[in-house]
Amino acid sequence: MAGASQQQRVIVVGGGLAGLAAAVRITEGGIPVDLFSIVPVKRSHSVCAQGGINACNDIARQQGYSEHEHFDETIYGGDFLAHQPPVYEMAQMAPRIIDLLDRMGVPFNRTAEGQRDLRLFGGSLYKRTHFSGATTGQQLMYALDEQVRRAEAAGKVHKYEHWEFLRPVLDEMGACRGIVAQDLRTMQIRAFRADAVVMATGGCGLVFGQSTNSVMCTGAAASRCYQAGVKYANGEFIQVHPTAIPGADKLRLMSESARGEGGRVWVPGKKDASGAWGPHPQPGMDPRQIPDEDRYYFLEERYPAYGNIVPRDIATREIFNVCLEGMGVGGGRMVYLDLSFKPREELERKLGGIMEIYRKFVGEDPCEFPMKIFPGVHYSMGGLWTRYTPKSDLRGLEKGAPGNMMTNVEGLYAFGEVNYQYHGANRLGANALLSCIFDGLFNGESVVNYVRDNAHAPASAVEQGLYAGAEQIEGDKEKDLLARDGDQNVYEISAELGDEMTEASTVIKTGERLQRAIDKVAELRDRYRRIGVADASMWTNQALSFAKSVGDMIAIGDAILRGGMLREESRGSHYRADHPERNDERFLKSTIAEFDPQSKTASITFEDVEVGMVEPRKRTYGKIEPASGQKAGAKTEPAGASN
Amino acid sequence: MAAEASTGMNERVIRVRLKRQDGPDARPRWESFDVPVGTGSNVTSVLQWICAHPVTVEGKNTTPPVYDSGCLEEVCGSCTMVVNGRVRQACSALIDHYCPKDGDELTLEPMTKFPVVRDLSVDRSRLFSNLERMRAWVPVDGTYDLGAGPEETPEAQQTRYVLSTCMSCGCCLEACPQYTLETDEEAWDRAFVGAAVISQARYFNMHETGSSLKKVRLTELSGPGGVSDCGNAQNCVNVCPKEIPLTESIAAIGRQVTAHNIRQFFSGD
Numbered sequence: 001m002a003g004a005s006q007q008q009r010v011i012v013v014g015g016g017l018a019g020l021a022a023a024v025r026i027t028e029g030g031i032p033v034d035l036f037s038i039v040p041v042k043r044s045h046s047v048c049a050q051g052g053i054n055a056c057n058d059i060a061r062q063q064g065y066s067e068h069e070h071f072d073e074t075i076y077g078g079d080f081l082a083h084q085p086p087v088y089e090m091a092q093m094a095p096r097i098i099d100l101l102d103r104m105g106v107p108f109n110r111t112a113e114g115q116r117d118l119r120l121f122g123g124s125l126y127k128r129t130h131f132s133g134a135t136t137g138q139q140l141m142y143a144l145d146e147q148v149r150r151a152e153a154a155g156k157v158h159k160y161e162h163w164e165f166l167r168p169v170l171d172e173m174g175a176c177r178g179i180v181a182q183d184l185r186t187m188q189i190r191a192f193r194a195d196a197v198v199m200a201t202g203g204c205g206l207v208f209g210q211s212t213n214s215v216m217c218t219g220a221a222a223s224r225c226y227q228a229g230v231k232y233a234n235g236e237f238i239q240v241h242p243t244a245i246p247g248a249d250k251l252r253l254m255s256e257s258a259r260g261e262g263g264r265v266w267v268p269g270k271k272d273a274s275g276a277w278g279p280h281p282q283p284g285m286d287p288r289q290i291p292d293e294d295r296y297y298f299l300e301e302r303y304p305a306y307g308n309i310v311p312r313d314i315a316t317r318e319i320f321n322v323c324l325e326g327m328g329v330g331g332g333r334m335v336y337l338d339l340s341f342k343p344r345e346e347l348e349r350k351l352g353g354i355m356e357i358y359r360k361f362v363g364e365d366p367c368e369f370p371m372k373i374f375p376g377v378h379y380s381m382g383g384l385w386t387r388y389t390p391k392s393d394l395r396g397l398e399k400g401a402p403g404n405m406m407t408n409v410e411g412l413y414a415f416g417e418v419n420y421q422y423h424g425a426n427r428l429g430a431n432a433l434l435s436c437i438f439d440g441l442f443n444g445e446s447v448v449n450y451v452r453d454n455a456h457a458p459a460s461a462v463e464q465g466l467y468a469g470a471e472q473i474e475g476d477k478e479k480d481l482l483a484r485d486g487d488q489n490v491y492e493i494s495a496e497l498g499d500e501m502t503e504a505s506t507v508i509k510t511g512e513r514l515q516r517a518i519d520k521v522a523e524l525r526d527r528y529r530r531i532g533v534a535d536a537s538m539w540t541n542q543a544l545s546f547a548k549s550v551g552d553m554i555a556i557g558d559a560i561l562r563g564g565m566l567r568e569e570s571r572g573s574h575y576r577a578d579h580p581e582r583n584d585e586r587f588l589k590s591t592i593a594e595f596d597p598q599s600k601t602a603s604i605t606f607e608d609v610e611v612g613m614v615e616p617r618k619r620t621y622g623k624i625e626p627a628s629g630q631k632a633g634a635k636t637e638p639a640g641a642s643n
Numbered sequence: 644m645a646a647e648a649s650t651g652m653n654e655r656v657i658r659v660r661l662k663r664q665d666g667p668d669a670r671p672r673w674e675s676f677d678v679p680v681g682t683g684s685n686v687t688s689v690l691q692w693i694c695a696h697p698v699t700v701e702g703k704n705t706t707p708p709v710y711d712s713g714c715l716e717e718v719c720g721s722c723t724m725v726v727n728g729r730v731r732q733a734c735s736a737l738i739d740h741y742c743p744k745d746g747d748e749l750t751l752e753p754m755t756k757f758p759v760v761r762d763l764s765v766d767r768s769r770l771f772s773n774l775e776r777m778r779a780w781v782p783v784d785g786t787y788d789l790g791a792g793p794e795e796t797p798e799a800q801q802t803r804y805v806l807s808t809c810m811s812c813g814c815c816l817e818a819c820p821q822y823t824l825e826t827d828e829e830a831w832d833r834a835f836v837g838a839a840v841i842s843q844a845r846y847f848n849m850h851e852t853g854s855s856l857k858k859v860r861l862t863e864l865s866g867p868g869g870v871s872d873c874g875n876a877q878n879c880v881n882v883c884p885k886e887i888p889l890t891e892s893i894a895a896i897g898r899q900v901t902a903h904n905i906r907q908f909f910s911g912d
């Protein structure tokens with residue numbers, strides 16, 4: 001539709017790293033963007049990311065590291081479940097993304113010489129993580145927020161903050177032509193036209209009740225796409241971060257950078273005559289009084305090569321198991337993460353942000369006391385299914401191909417945590433910020449090309465009836481919800497959903513327990529029909545918005561459980577005690593959930609993973625035979641990589 | 644979301660007085676709630692509990708209170724409110740500190756320098772609008788690969804880093820005697836911009852590329868509502884949850900504005 005570009009617009013839903021990067025790139029391509037966000041974009045969940053962002057760099061390169069190595073680590077870390085071409089492209093672009101952020105003014109930590117400083121992170125033996133204190137997500141997001149504000153001042157971006165996405169608008173051909181959204185102040189429900197829509201709405205931690213996520217990370221937006229016909233893939237792969245601070249309202253993240261900077265994980269213990277560890281006689285005593293020989297550094301003992309920086313799924317299971325064996329701090333569900341032996345000045349300079357969080361929320365100084373931590377739900381590797389156009393040799397993606405990161409609904413894209421790419425069965429630390437920005441910058445160009453080459457009439461020419469009808473559906477759904485005057489409390493339903501999901505579908509799963517959870521979720525779905533909404537106001541009605549999202553959380557919860565039920569193997573974050581081995585023959589496949597509107601449940605199929613360059617190998621991180629010739633075990637630490 | 648308000652230790656019940664307002668033009672009113680709390684409770688978990696149990700101490704059913712929250716770890720800036728008379732983030736306001744004993748009272752009010760949307764939620768769009776006015780960005784030449792940014796000493800990075808942790812929460816503005824409630828957007832260009840925005844101007848002026856817009860920023864800050872409106876009360880720096888040296892920023896911008904004005908006087912440009 002040459003000449004129509006003046007009228008063409010793209011909607012981006014979500015103002016975190018992925019959404020902001022997309023808005024920057026798409027406007028740079030000449031297409032104006034309408035940016036929708038529940039919160040002012042500067043308050044998006046990306047601010048919570050702490051540790052850093054991975055990329056090959058000059059020092060690591062001279063030690064033998066490369067973009068290919070970054071790619072390989074990511075595939076191995078994800079237990080070979082990630083499609084390889086997009087990961088390859090991401091690793092290639094990573095150094096240029098760091099340069100760009102640097103130019104945008106991100107205050108990356110510096111060495112004495114003024115170079116960008118680097119730290120060690122999980123799943124790598126090379127320092128390849130760039131960081132800005134321990135608030136890297138906040139700093140990167142602010143840099144992109146500033147660029148979007150600049151585009152807004154120039155009239156290229158229109159922000160709809162305090163607006164919630166309700167549904168995609170699909171035409172009779174099934175292509176996406178806009179969205180329906182709700183103003184969270186006036187509660188107005190309104191349809192918006194768009195020539196393409198980018199979902200960048202993050203993860204679904206709140207489905208698990210307590211998590212490290214912000215309160216808006218309900219997964220409702222992804223669920224609404226899923227219920228409208230978008231495939232949801234690898235839902236059962238939920239990252240449980242090994243080190244979170246337990247709390248009444250949320251689990252606060254204690255960054256992997258704490259371990260990257262030398263933090264040691266241990267529990268009080270006693271070695272018996274045979275050298276085997278057992279519980280300490282006084283597991284609750286002042287940790288500062290426990291001598292070194294009574295400290296069981298279980299990650300260092302079990303993984304001599306990687307030690308405390310094994311990938312997250314492994315650290316989480318080891319911490320969980322050591323507590324199950326009765327060796328947790330005070331006999332309970334906690335272990336120590338110790339930085340207290342490091343100089344205070346260095347901790348404040350490199351980790352000040354997280355030291356402060358621990359001091360403020362726990363009331364103890366981590367420069368003096370080891371921190372008490374336990375795993376918490378953190379990241380969804382799974383999400384909306386997306387396609388891509390690989391290069392013919394599978395090394396990377398065709399730049400600008402309109403299909404890159406488009407869902408099965410034409411014109412509807414998914415960027416960042418909300419899609420299922422890059423991280424496979426387990427995400428490596430400091431790869432999330434990278435994948436979000438990569439999606440926005442690299443695949444933003446695909447959106448521009450799709451809009452420019454669009455064979456359809458522009459959205460401005462679509463008949464108004466399509467939008468009026470979509471508004472009507474959402475208006476009727478809301479009326480129905482408000483008319484329910486049942487005895488069920490929607491907050492209790494969400495709390496029960498969270499407890500059930502956490503118990504059945506996080507660190508250790510079994511088929512039997514997952515089946516019970518599926519039944520429980522069916523019961524919650526039934527009770528949800530009998531809720532009462534405690535506020536009928538049509539002005540800033542948070543209770544109504546929350547009630548809506550609980551229905552969507554139930555739908556996603558069901559998809560997560562059913563995928564986990566059918567995946568009878570253990571891979572990355574998905575550990576089935578009744579099927580403890582990885583089974584490539586049956587399950588080197590993506591799990592695809594499709595919503596069945598009749599039963600309101602997921603039907604699951606499997607689809608082959610695009611392997612490409614790296615053949616699946618055993619993933620041990622040197623636990624069994626550090627010198628067995630396995631790639632990871634055979635590696636020795638490069639000089640200068642660990643101080 | 645409907646978290647337990649406590650972790651199970653030191654269980655007790657506190658009395659929460661909540662200032663409520665149904666909309667921007669509605670009259671405020673007070674409601675009280677008895678809330679079970681324990682070690683680990685904070686103001687946000689108390690509000691979550693009230694939302695799930697919206698019954699006042701008189702036994703009257705009411706609507707769940709409206710409030711802002713986000714990350715719950717003091718990096719997003721959402722949950723600013725007035726807790727027992729002092730502005731702060733609700734998420735880091737621990738109940739053990741405010742209400743150590745059974746029956747202790749907690750008072751929650753919205754900020755007063757921003758228009759109330761509903762209950763504890765206020766409209767802070769003026770803050771973001773002022774960031775735009777201040778050209779609070781680095782004017783890069785697009786996103787194509789042009790190599791690394793300017794080199795920087797670790798000392799300069801540490802100074803910029805602290806300034807960059809400003810989460811636009813508004814605490815410094817609520818505490819400032821010179822910052823006033825302006826419901827009319829027309830007044831936003833003339834009323835005092837406040838410490839947060841001045842500090843951001845300093846942040847961008849410190850960056851090699853960002854400083855190309857220094858003159859524009861200083862022109863904005865030398866006019867009405869600019870840095871000379873600061874009354875030097877120093878409340879801002881005392882309430883900043885990120886401990887940003889806001890008074891240093893105001894002094895630094897004050898010096899830059901003075902130099903800028905002298906240059907303008909002599910060169911006229």
